[in-house]
Every structure is written in structure tokens, then in C-alpha cells.
Amino acid sequence: MSTINDVSRLAGVSKATVSRVLSGSRGVKEASRQAVLKAVEELNYRPNVIAQSLLSQSTGCIGVICAQENINQTTGYLYALEKHLSQHQKHLLLRFANTQAEVMSALDELTCGLCDDVLIIGARFPLHLPHDNVILVDCAQTDVPNSIQFDHAFAAETACNYLISQGRRQIALIHPDTNGSAERVLHGYKLALENNFLPFNRSLVFMDSVSSSVALQELLNNAATLNFNALLVADEQEAQRVIAQLQAFNKSVPGDIMVFSLAGSLQLPGIPAIPAIEYSMDAMAARIVSWLTEKTQRVLGASVLRGDLITPTIRKR
Amino acid sequence: MSTINDVSRLAGVSKATVSRVLSGSRGVKEASRQAVLKAVEELNYRPNVIAQSLLSQSTGCIGVICAQENINQTTGYLYALEKHLSQHQKHLLLRFANTQAEVMSALDELTCGLCDDVLIIGARFPLHLPHDNVILVDCAQTDVPNSIQFDHAFAAETACNYLISQGRRQIALIHPDTNGSAERVLHGYKLALENNFLPFNRSLVFMDSVSSSVALQELLNNAATLNFNALLVADEQEAQRVIAQLQAFNKSVPGDIMVFSLAGSLQLPGIPAIPAIEYSMDAMAARIVSWLTEKTQRVLGASVLRGDLITPTIRKR
């Protein structure tokens, strides 16, 4: 790869002039400008970004540490993030990490000058963060200067209101507390019931069961007395599992039981479309990138992102 | 962030000694070694990798440009790649690109000193590659020094042999030519039929239909005369679509028709498990990383990766 020295030599000017032409390029005689451009072309010269980084003390690289359990969900994050980042001349450096130790070591490796900032996505464990240029997205920890959380209470409330509007007043809820979000979900659930003057039935709620399939089993075993006709689950994966289980018991979806996913909808052939809350990855990415570019106006507490209600009739796009 | 100068000053030694302690650390008096280590600890000093990169002319960054149509497939690639790369102290810089122009511009941005090498994954269009440190994975173009292709002929042959062994002798094939791989698939298909002394029936093969759902429709319309009892499709997504379509026509899977995916198996609740060819992302990543680390022994033509036969009885793990 040719350097600025090669160009300056070939063009018969000094390095400074070459630099001037390629950056601000104001106050350079047209003749030497042309000479530089010609030499650049000839040598196929492109400034070394590493040398520029050393000088500017910033690389334009954003580290993204994915700590999510459900790997398939990361694709959405990554695609949206990369799209927004590259629009701002920033690069996305990807790491996967499954444990706290892995996250910390990844963080160490990325913050030695390589990355200007780091995002941690979906960590379900507490993190001790010495750095101030770390942003947490959908993580269990919320008491951090920069973090984005999904508004789980709002999602649950919206879900219940929708289900009730569809004539479903016996709403079961299965939501293992992977995230620390269960409490918020329950809050939204109760709030919606209250606002609709519906009683809260403890036996319809399963938040700490080891397996959600066992929870559904319990619901089905007591179906006669419980008489539930809607089921709130944590995400699309759960929804799919649950639908299969319901169908195995000859319960039709949504005829007998309407299944609602609190995160991500289900749009697969051969599986009934279900209502769901969907979080716009695009909105999230936009917010993050704006934090990254305008460092000043970061939030102090957690920033909250609300999801959209998607119903089988209101199809996406 | 503190620099090597801060450390040398605090430790009362020269920069060189600090550097020596932190790298080779041989031939340093124990006393000064301790002093350096103490200063490093105190200042929480870590060498700036960018400065090191400038000197060594390598960043340890590998650019990965994903040009796949099916975004969901990329997760597998990325996870396996990142795992292997980070084991070798290499970083994965991610870009998505949908068109030839986007790939080229991404390539430009990454090869200005930022990335040591670049991988392009799943590009379905021809690429003009001036760089010699670019590796193509599962791309349409094969006439490039470094590329990995999946052995589609082998996959189709294996698939047919398996289906025949299961008593399915009327094997339909739906495989739109997205990849330039259709020809190879057909070759493997024919080969297996030949070796099993079965006739080749042209009307069972659909490789250029606009929509594969139309192709299946044709097959179903002529089911009475064609009498097909197995169906080869390109990937798991297709398989899922096709299964739904078959079930809508009251064809049972695999009872009436055994569906086989030529790339990626289907392991979802509520959907019948099907036989498939699966490519080990891990094996692929390992091969790529070995190319990256031992630059000498690169292949000249395309390197070919064969997939594993996964059947519903031989479950993964």
C-alpha cells in the first residue's frame, strides 16, 4: 500500500500539501492540487485510517457485545445497528459472550483504543462497568447512565387491553423471569385488568416455573375450572412452542385460545399468525446512534423503548 | 487513558523498559520489572492497540461482509466465525451489503488499513476483486484464489440416496437457481438416480420457476400421474413453506411426501422434523481462520465443504 510520502514525491509537493488537498483542500494552488490528485489516482492511494486514528484518538469503531440467550434475536439488532452505524461512518465490531466473565474480557479487549464506544446487548447478569462509554441495551442492569430498556409494563398492558377488546377476559400469563422484567410485566397486566374492572386470578399467572411447558400443562389440566381463553407469553419462540402444545391438546389457536407474544410476532407459514408487541429495531438503533454521535445529551437513567402492537389483521408492511 | 510515558515516568524507567516488561519481558531486572508492573496497575494502563497496529501494519481485524438474501442464515455464520476469530485474537468487523455496489464500497472502507483481511459471504452477483486478501464464502463467483463453496452436487446425491433408501423412488426437485448452484444440484440428483437404476423424469424437476410455490402447485395438480413421494427443496425456509402448502392439500409429511432440505434442517415445535443436509458452520469457520492465520497455504481454486446428513432419527446432539 502506498503512503502519503509516495504521493508527495510523485506529485513533487510536500506531504502537507497532499494532506491539505485530501482533507480541507482550501488554499492550495490549482496546479499542485491537480498534481496531487493525479498522483493519488496513479498510485491508488488511500489514507491509512489507522494512522488517522492514532492522531485523532478515535477509530470510528463501535464494539457490540451480544450476550443474548436467543441467538436468533440478535440478527435483528445487528442488521439495524449496522445500517445506522455505517450511515455515520462508524464500524460495528462484533463479539458474542455468554457469561459475565466473557463480557468483561471482551470489554477489556475492545476498550484498548480499538473501539470508541461499546454496546452490550441482552446481558441477563449484573455487570460491573468502570467505563463510561458503555451503553446497555435490553440488559438486566438498569442503574447505569446509558441504557435502553424495553417497556415491558406497557407491552403487557397493551396486550391485555387488546385481548379484552377481542372478548378475551380470562387471560393467562406465562413469563419466566429471565430478565428481571417479570415484575414489570405483571404490573402492566394487573393495571390493564384493573382498568377494565376485571378480577386478578392468581392461578392464571406463572412467572417462576422452571419450565413454561409445565406451566401450560397446569393451565390445561385445570382448564375446566379456569376457563382461560387467552395466553400471554414472553416472546415469539415461546409462542411457537406453546401453540404446538395447545394444538396437541386439540385446542385451536386463536379459536379456543388466543396466544399473544410480548416480544416479536410470528409470521411463519403453517403457523397461525398471532397478535404481538414488536419493538422497532430501527428506532432503537437510531436512538443509540444519536447518543453515540452527540455525546453530550446522554440520558442519566434508563431510556425506555415502547413496542408496537401488531395484530394479524394489521400486517407489517 | 494513560500512556506508556505516564507509566515510565511513574516507574522511574524508560519507555523501552516498560515495553519490554509488557511484551517479551526477558532481560529485565526484577526490581524494575516490579516497578513497572506496579505503575501499570496503579494507572490501570493498557497499551493502545492502535499505536501497535500502526507499527505492526496489522490490526487483527477481519472484515465480514454479509451479502446474503436470507438474513436469518447469517447468524450461524457470524456466531461460528466470531468464536473462532476471537480465539485467535482477531476481531470481526461486520457489514451488511445487498448489492454489488454496496459490497464494493464496504470493501473500500474496510481495506484502508482497518482490516487485515475481508470475507464476503453469500454474494449472489459477480464481483471484481482487485484485492488478494479477500475470501469468498458461499458466493456465486468461484474463479477466485480463495473461496469456499458448499458441495451442492454431493448434497443432492446424498439426499437422493437417503430418500431412495427410505423407499421413496419418485423424487421431485424444486430449486430456483439463486446461486448458480442449480446445475450442480441437478448433477448430483441425476447421478444418484443413475446409480440406483432409476429413470430421470423431467417433469419432476423445477429449477427456473419464478415462484417455488407455483412449482409445487404444478406438482400437486399432476400428482395423480406423477405420483411423487419425496420432495427436495433448497433450504429450511423453503421446506417450511412447502410443508405448509402440502398440509393445506391434505398431504401428510412425511407420510405421503417426504420433504428434504438441501441446506439446513428444521427443528421447530409444531412442524414435522425432516431429513436435511447441514453444513457445519464450525468446520467452515475453522477452515477460514486457518487460512487467515497461515497465509501461505491458501488454496488456488475453490475449496469445497460437504454437508452432513441429518435425519429425524439421528437428532443433533
Add this chain to the structure above:
DNA sequence: CTGTTAGCGCCTTCAC
């Protein structure tokens, strides 16, 4: 064993 020097490629003063 250790300090000094030079230079990786670039940009930014500061003189001319």
C-alpha cells in the same frame, strides 16, 4: 540490563 533514537502514516502548527 537499560536508555536513547528513529520511525510506523498522518495531520497540524508555524514559519517562509
Add this chain to the structure above:
DNA sequence: GTGAAGGCGCTAACAG
């Protein structure tokens, strides 16, 4: 307008 010099943080070669 333009060139020379200095320095970003680090390591390697060369002296001591």
C-alpha cells in the same frame, strides 16, 4: 501557497 518540524503511542534497533 507551501514546506519543515513535531507529535499521536508504541516498539525495535542500537548504543551504552
